[in-house]
Amino acid sequence: MAAPQTIRTAVPAPVAIDWRQNRIIIERIKQGVAYVICTAMALAFVFPLYWLVVTALKTDLEIFLVPPSILPVNPQWQNFYQATIYIDFWRFMFNTFAIAALSIIGTVTSCTVIAYGFARIRWPGRNIIFLIYLSTIMLPAQVTLIPLYITYRSMGWVGTILPLVVPSFFGNPFFVFLLRQFLMTIPHELTDAARIDGASEVGILRYVVLPLVRPALATVALFTFVNVYRDYLAPLIYLQNQDQWTISLGLKMFQNMYGAQWQLMMAASTLAMLPMLILFFLTQRTFIKGIALTGLKE
Amino acid sequence: MATISIPKRRFEFTRTQRRALITGLVFISPALIGLAFFTIWPIIQSAYYSFTNYDILRPPRWIGLQNYERLLNDRVFVLALSNTLIMVVVGLPIHLLFDLGMAFLLNSKIRGLSIYRTIFYIPSITPVVASAIVWMWLFNGQYGILNVILGWFGIAPIGWLTDPNWIKTSLIFMGLWFGGNTILVYLAGLQEVPTHLIEAAELDGANAWQKTRNITLPMISPIIFYTIIINIIGYFQYFTEGWVLTATREGAAGGPANSALFYSMYLYQNAFQQFKMGYASAQAWILFVIVLIATVIVFRTSGWVYYHAEE
Numbered sequence: 001m002a003a004p005q006t007i008r009t010a011v012p013a014p015v016a017i018d019w020r021q022n023r024i025i026i027e028r029i030k031q032g033v034a035y036v037i038c039t040a041m042a043l044a045f046v047f048p049l050y051w052l053v054v055t056a057l058k059t060d061l062e063i064f065l066v067p068p069s070i071l072p073v074n075p076q077w078q079n080f081y082q083a084t085i086y087i088d089f090w091r092f093m094f095n096t097f098a099i100a101a102l103s104i105i106g107t108v109t110s111c112t113v114i115a116y117g118f119a120r121i122r123w124p125g126r127n128i129i130f131l132i133y134l135s136t137i138m139l140p141a142q143v144t145l146i147p148l149y150i151t152y153r154s155m156g157w158v159g160t161i162l163p164l165v166v167p168s169f170f171g172n173p174f175f176v177f178l179l180r181q182f183l184m185t186i187p188h189e190l191t192d193a194a195r196i197d198g199a200s201e202v203g204i205l206r207y208v209v210l211p212l213v214r215p216a217l218a219t220v221a222l223f224t225f226v227n228v229y230r231d232y233l234a235p236l237i238y239l240q241n242q243d244q245w246t247i248s249l250g251l252k253m254f255q256n257m258y259g260a261q262w263q264l265m266m267a268a269s270t271l272a273m274l275p276m277l278i279l280f281f282l283t284q285r286t287f288i289k290g291i292a293l294t295g296l297k298e
Numbered sequence: 299m300a301t302i303s304i305p306k307r308r309f310e311f312t313r314t315q316r317r318a319l320i321t322g323l324v325f326i327s328p329a330l331i332g333l334a335f336f337t338i339w340p341i342i343q344s345a346y347y348s349f350t351n352y353d354i355l356r357p358p359r360w361i362g363l364q365n366y367e368r369l370l371n372d373r374v375f376v377l378a379l380s381n382t383l384i385m386v387v388v389g390l391p392i393h394l395l396f397d398l399g400m401a402f403l404l405n406s407k408i409r410g411l412s413i414y415r416t417i418f419y420i421p422s423i424t425p426v427v428a429s430a431i432v433w434m435w436l437f438n439g440q441y442g443i444l445n446v447i448l449g450w451f452g453i454a455p456i457g458w459l460t461d462p463n464w465i466k467t468s469l470i471f472m473g474l475w476f477g478g479n480t481i482l483v484y485l486a487g488l489q490e491v492p493t494h495l496i497e498a499a500e501l502d503g504a505n506a507w508q509k510t511r512n513i514t515l516p517m518i519s520p521i522i523f524y525t526i527i528i529n530i531i532g533y534f535q536y537f538t539e540g541w542v543l544t545a546t547r548e549g550a551a552g553g554p555a556n557s558a559l560f561y562s563m564y565l566y567q568n569a570f571q572q573f574k575m576g577y578a579s580a581q582a583w584i585l586f587v588i589v590l591i592a593t594v595i596v597f598r599t600s601g602w603v604y605y606h607a608e609e
Contacts, residue, residue: 030506034403041400042417045475049420051443052432064441110328117325123318124311133329136337138527140535140589142562142582144336146569147343150354170332201321226423232538237570248427255431256547262435269428276423280416 052273056080056266063262076263083267086258091243092250093275099164099235099246100228106168107175107224108217114171115179116205120191130180137173149237163238164231168224175220182216183209222283229276247272341586347579354573365580375581377556378564381466385560386533386592389470393477394525401484402510415485418478426476430542433472434459437543459543462557469539469558476539480525487521488514516604523603526596534589537562561585 055063056079057072084090118130152163186209194204210217235246245253254268311319323330348365350358369375404414421429436442437458445455458468491514499509515522540560544553549571552559565585569578 031406031408034406035408038400038403038408038414042414045417045421045478048429048432048436048475051436055435066441067446068441068443110332114326114329117322117329121318121322121325123322124315125319126322129326133333136333138531138589138593139337139341140531140582140585142535142565143344143586144340146347146575146579146582147340148336149569150343150347150575151340153354167332167336169328170336171329173329176329201325230423230425232427232542233566248425251425251427251431252542252545255434255542259547265431266435269425269431272428273424276425277420280420280423284416 049273052266053270055263056083056270058263060261060263079263079267080271083254083264083271086261086264087250087254087268088242088245089247089250089268089271092245092247093272095161095244096229096246096248099161100225102161102165103168103228104221104224106165106170107172108221110169110171111175111179111220112210112213112217113205115176115183116201116209118176119180119183120186120204120209121201134173134177145237152238158238159240159244161239161244164228164234172224175223178220179213179216182213186212218283222279225279226276344579344582347576348583349580350576352574352576352579354575358576361576365577366584368577369580369584374556374559375564378552378559378561381557381559382534382536382561384466385470385536386530389466389473390526390529390533392470393473394480394522394529396474397477397480397525398484398522400481401488404481404485405488415482418481420478421475422477422479426538427542429476430472430539433475434543437468437472459558460554462554465544465553465558469543472539472543480529483521483525484518487518491517517606519603520605523596523600527593530592530596531589534585534592535562536560537566541566 054070054072057075057077058069058079059074059076062069062073118126148163149158152158157163157166191204191208194208199207230248231246232248232252235249239245239249242253251265251268251272254265258264347358349360349362351361351364352358400418404411408414436444439445439455439457439460442458444458448454448456456464459465495513495517496509499513504512537560540553540558540563541551544558545551551563551567561581562585565578565581568574568581
């Protein structure tokens with residue numbers, strides 16, 4: 001990087017130097033402005049989370065102080081404990097994680113197999129079928145919502161976690177698209193060689209392809225977890241028994257029952273966000289690895 | 299004879315092709331089953347229900363176009379539709395322009411980029427209900443920090459969630475916070491723009507605006523196009539944020555004078571609170587057609603999207 005720059009500044013013509021210096025000053029100003037705006041916006045984005053935690057640590061009197069205290073006068077750490085007993089917090093968490101785990105298993109296995117079928121087996125018509133499949137992403141979920149509810153109801157599935165989990169075993173067009181992109185980067189010579197050696201398609205998927213796409217699978221698992229963890233509508237419709245509720249439904253109940261207890265609601269919300277934040281900081285690397293894999297072109 | 303057998307053979311698969319076809323179909327069979335059972339069949343059923351009176355307990359009764367006729371005269375439905383259109387026509391462009399602007403700023407080689415990226419991304423992965431509760435508190439008319447800050451500047455408190463003229467603005471404002479992941483999508487696109495093109499333009503004496511207008515924007519136009527399509531569909535389905543911020547203890551929702559009653563919320567009320575499954579199915583089908591038209595319009599007017607041929 002340094003070498004070309006020294007060559008540029010070494011250009012003897014004085015006019016060129018003037019032009020370049022102006023440029024550098026303008027660049028500096030632009031960068032400064034960008035820096036100020038980005039920092040201001042970043043603070044604005046952090047603020048709601050900051051306010052969440054601060055409010056969670058206040059007493060039921062302090063939250064109504066005007067003007068509000070920027071830091072809690074006497075941090076009420078027990079608010080977090082109280083929040084977990086006002087609602088059946090740990091059960092809701094367990095339910096959410098159970099649904100997420102099953103959905104991840106379903107999504108990852110089904111999408112891998114489907115993506116392999118689209119990307120690695122050369123069968124006639126695969127591209128047109130893939131396009132049709134992919135276009136269903138654009139279908140508003142509301143159209144299938146009511147018939148599916150009625151079908152699940154007649155099967156006795158409403159009030160169980162099955163409607164939230166079973167569909168994940170039948171693929172998801174978006175994740176299939178993502179995995180297909182990854183699978184297509186693997187050189188065909190690799191799988192053709194295995195085929196000539198007499199390996200079955202399942203064997204090739206298992207022993208040749210799978211080890212190479214593991215980072216992509218991690219990305220799919222992660223996004224599936226995020227989707228399940230954030231979902232509200234589907235649990236609202238299908239989970240009627242409180243024993244099965246997810247954390248999102250639990251938080252909404254908290255709001256209905258103790259709406260004035262803002263500090264406890266904030267404590268519960270903080271706790272509900274925590275797993276997601278921890279997961280994000282632990283898996284940033286997975287994202288990067290997944291992106292790096294797209295560079296595998298050879 | 300030979301002339302006949304040539305076209306015939308063209309449509310026949312060789313043995314290897316046929317085997318590949320069968321193997322391929324076996325591998326994608328979960329997708330085919332899923333497509334049939336979770337998408338195509340429900341769409342057909344939904345169309346059928348939309349012509350019936352159906353409360354789940356009794357079998358559906360055919361009533362022809364009555365549901366559609368009633369919807370056109372249903373004031374609440376028209377209001378929900380117009381509220382949703384406002385979100386799509388006003389909220390969506392604000393959202394995408396803000397994100398694009400932020401991406402441009404982040405792309406100007408500032409230090410600590412990964413920290414900024416994390417900060418803008420995190421709100422979009424927090425549980426919606428938890429975040430919505432925080433925003434209810436920020437928006438609180440009496441004790442909310444937003445009104446307190448406005449008070450410092452001598453501005454009268456705003457009824458963020460209680461004033462029918464403000465509530466959609468509040469939701470759009472909050473939406474910027476929830477949608478920060480789009481900033482990262484744009485930023486990734488901007489970082490892919492080949493520097494040699496920009497350097498070439500600089501040598502030709504292009505100014506910053508010309509470079510943006512003629513190189514950067516065309517190069518990321520496919521990504522902008524993608525985010526428009528995805529977000530149009532998303533905004534038409536706007537539900538959870540609106541529901542959590544306006545739902546009352548009794549199960550009603552929609553805010554003051556239904557000013558924040560959106561299409562999916564009204565559909566949910568009809569289907570799962572009043573069990574008017576036929577009526578709600580008609581709504582779902584109208585939504586389907588509207589989304590389809592909107593998508594077709596965006597595709598038809600996509601002449602501005604530039605697909606850079608890869609070398």
